[in-house]
Amino acid sequence: xxxxxxxxxxxxxxxxxxxxxxxxxxxxxxxxxxxxxxxxxxxxxxxxxxxxxxxxxxxxxxxxxxxxxxxxxxxxxxxxxxxxxxxxxxxxxxxxxxxxxxxxxxxxxxxxxxxxxxxxxxxxxxxxxxxxxxxxxxxxxxxxxxxxxxxxxxxxxxxxxxxxxxxxxxxxxxxxxxxxxxxxxxxxxxxxxxxxxxxxxxxxxxxxxxxxxxxxxxxxxxxxxxxxxxxxxxxxxxxxxxxxxxxxxxxxxxxxxxxxxxxxxxx
Numbered sequence: 023x024x025x026x027x028x029x030x031x032x033x034x035x036x037x038x039x040x041x042x043x044x045x046x047x048x049x050x051x052x053x054x055x056x057x058x059x060x061x062x063x064x065x066x067x068x069x070x071x072x073x074x075x076x077x078x079x080x081x082x083x084x085x086x087x088x089x090x091x092x093x094x095x096x097x098x099x100x101x102x103x104x105x106x107x108x109x110x111x112x113x114x115x116x117x118x119x120x121x122x123x124x125x126x127x128x129x130x131x132x133x134x135x136x137x138x139x140x141x142x143x144x145x146x147x148x149x150x151x152x153x154x155x156x157x158x159x160x161x162x163x164x165x166x167x168x169x170x171x172x173x174x175x176x177x178x179x180x181x182x183x184x185x186x187x188x189x190x191x192x193x194x195x196x197x198x199x200x201x202x203x204x205x206x207x208x209x210x211x212x213x214x215x216x217x218x219x220x221x222x223x224x225x226x227x228x229x230x231x232x233x234x235x236x237x238x239x240x241x242x243x244x245x246x247x248x249x250x251x252x253x254x255x256x257x258x259x260x261x262x263x264x265x266x267x268x269x270x271x272x273x274x275x276x277x278x279x280x281x282x283x284x285x286x287x288x289x
Contacts, residue, residue, distance in 0.1 A: 032127045040135030055143035058093045062150045087156045088240035089213025092233050095176035100200030102136045102183030107191045133180040140176040159245030168243035175236045178268045181275040188282045207233045229256045232267040239264040
């Protein structure tokens, strides 16, 4: 068989294995979607009548949904990290390594299966958002592009999780670090509030946060108007910054994760 086809078949087989495991443990989806769904209800429903976003023509509910969707990607970090660390601890990955398959197969299949979990979580969050009054106003192509961008961001975060799982291994430590990353990158961004009230230096950091870029890009694509541009490049061109950020993350994380994988599975 052609090596490329054989490699693809190996990835498909292991991805199917992970998906069958997901069917037996549906709580994994809940783990990814629980916090974002709660944020939809708390921020988009309970707080919608008391929080005002200045310089926008839309409600806070429409403003905040893009940030909540981006939070799904951040939530994926912990799920993948725990899964990879668990497989390493059980010796499962060592058994896979003994089989005649490519070195990238194990991690690629793991991240692809977890991407399905992220997609299902995004659907769940979207349904919750629609239930509390969120709507999109862009064209069909723009609306689809927004969700594709979210999936690309989630996939980059899955590789963050894969690397974290191989480096740390301790499940309790991984849970703590993943929770910290979720809180830090969510709130140091324009996910839930505009950045106009931050000090200049901190606003610059938040504007270049990939979570801010993804959130603003989705608002732009969905017609959920955000705050007036501050004039900075990431705020004025969020779609470009999002794509470049995601591309750079994947270019760095995928080879680095594969390199760490070559040694971590034999420790």
